[in-house]
Amino acid sequence: MRRFDNIDLRLLRVFATLAETGSFAAAQIVLNLSQSTLSTHLAALEQRLGGALCLRGRKGFRLTPLGEETIEAIQDLFESIETFQSRISQAPAELGGRLRIGTIGGIINSPHMALQHVLARVIDQIPNVYIDLRLGVPQDLELQVAEGTRDVVIGPFARHAPGVHYVELCEEPHGLYCGNLHPFFEMKDANISKDMIDQARFSVRAYRKLEDLQRIRHPRASGSIVHMEAQLMMILSGSFIGFLPEQSALPYVKNNQMRAIKQSIYNFSSQHYVAFRNIDKNNRIINVFVNEIINTYKSTISEVG
CATH class of the missing domain: 3.40.190.10 (Periplasmic binding protein-like II)
Incomplete structure (x- = not known):
């Protein structure tokens, strides 16, 4: 039996997006990757798994038998990860957890999002939470949340990645x-x-x-x-x-x-969103953060009104 230790989850997500979109051109747009980078990621995964995962040519894009089995296995893997995250997110509050936030620069000046106040209220509710806050550009943030390297991101996202839930905040x-x-x-x-x-x-x-x-x-x-x-x-x-x-x-x-x-x-x-993965909808820490930022927006709007 072949062993597949330490397979990069990012490669699996790239291939899952490729299979979902059904073409390299569409996957490039969703993933914001160049054709050469996408091909490199696919080749790395194929080498690790020991065979071709898809074919493209005059007959169009199609999965190989290994590709079809891999997609089914990826779906099972992601469901298992979702189950793990759901169980951990329901753990007692005193256990805390990690919240990886990504946002565009300049957001501190926004009266509607006031992220600094949102963070304070999240910590009030989950005192042991570990906050990992990073700045980035919209395309990178959207890719990071889709890949699972950021838990929740905020920004003016033009392309909506598959598997990601978007909540409108403000213009x-x-x-x-x-x-x-x-x-x-x-x-x-x-x-x-x-x-x-x-x-x-x-x-x-x-x-x-x-x-x-x-x-x-x-x-x-x-x-x-x-x-x-x-x-x-x-x-x-x-x-x-x-x-x-x-x-x-x-x-x-x-x-x-x-x-x-x-x-x-x-x-x-520009329309701003707060975005997180569909599989994280029951994550307690993410829910606290999203609810706080939405409530902050609603309260600032009512004060202006």
Whole structure:
């Protein structure tokens, strides 16, 4: 009997997604992986299992007999993992546990999510919980929760991964900003032409580059960032214009360090979600966290109303 010690669960999830989507192209989109990376992961798993798992060609994508058996075994394995997690999540509160959270940068400025207050209330309810908080970009966070390396993630997720449950939180308005050292800062909006916008150095979000360019029909990017803190630095340098969440920009606008450019034209809102795997719906710690962040959002909305 062959032994399969230490098989990477990520490889199994990649193959399960490939089988579920039914094509390499679709799996690449869901997993946010390049074709070469996806092929490398599949080859590594096939080598470990000792045979081909799928075939692709003129007849299209199809699983081999080994691939079909592997998918059934993966489903059984994931069900067992779900059972394990469910039992542990129902353990007495004094046992505590680990909560691995992933979120985008700049969320501390959001009055609707107020993650720092949510964390405090979670710890009040589960004093022995171990909090593992990481920052990331939306695509990576979505992949991490689908793979199970993060328990719950928060962000503006454009692609909804299979096996992941998404709960709508709030819409975050964005504007186009310049710093007080930029030539646009002292100009009236009416005097800033589209040609001038096109000539300005434009800093884009690296993970949404094409979207940012399209929003203002800008011909090119002159810089890129991953976290909003980096975008703040780019704009405050006086060399770039760029999109920012209004809440992130607000303190600097109040201090006369930056301003929005043609806010009625250059604006958009991104929908934020809290996401976790379907198999974790009964996880006590995750439920406490999700309930607290939803209640925080509802209470801030009612206060504004």
